[in-house]
Amino acid sequence: MADRDKEGAMLFAVKLLGLRSHSRDELERKLRKKGYDVSCIEAVMEKLTLQGLIDDRVFGAEFIQSRSRRKPAGKLRMRSELRKKGVSDTIITTLVSAMDSRDLCLKAAEKKFRSLHARSGADKKKRLEQFLHNRGFEWQDIQPVVKSVLEAGGAGPDDQELYQQESP
Numbered sequence: 001m002a003d004r005d006k007e008g009a010m011l012f013a014v015k016l017l018g019l020r021s022h023s024r025d026e027l028e029r030k031l032r033k034k035g036y037d038v039s040c041i042e043a044v045m046e047k048l049t050l051q052g053l054i055d056d057r058v059f060g061a062e063f064i065q066s067r068s069r070r071k072p073a074g075k076l077r078m079r080s081e082l083r084k085k086g087v088s089d090t091i092i093t094t095l096v097s098a099m100d101s102r103d104l105c106l107k108a109a110e111k112k113f114r115s116l117h118a119r120s121g122a123d124k125k126k127r128l129e130q131f132l133h134n135r136g137f138e139w140q141d142i143q144p145v146v147k148s149v150l151e152a153g154g155a156g157p158d159d160q161e162l163y164q165q166e167s168p
Helices: 002-019 024-034 038-050 056-070 075-084 089-097 101-114 121-134 139-152
Strands: none
Touching (some): 002 024, 002 038, 024 038, 056 075, 056 089, 101 121, 101 139, 121 139
């Protein structure tokens, strides 16, 4: 019976991995939820690791790349999301330090700026800063990006004081 459980667990795990990459922890949780026992899960995880089908470093890199294309986020948000997926802090630190968060911040700001066309200059600035902060970008990236986007967006002469204002 145990061999049958291992076979079923392996098939289920491979099916999940066929749909998208998973972290080791994420896959273990799904197998536990499905009702497989700990020894069976450990055997399956070991086999999948040896076959190279699960690797948290590869998973994290793919996750960051995919997430950055769809919905750019800063290092703080990526760190949090990878931690929720069960990726270790050492891997997260390595992956997040390689991110170009200024470029991602600019992409997110430009996309958001298009939806703020009817707002005043001060309101645009405030909303952009808040949006980028909520996306997990750090202030040292937000400040120059917001200035750049507002300048490129054609803020009028009445809005020039926005560039000199420092936000908290």
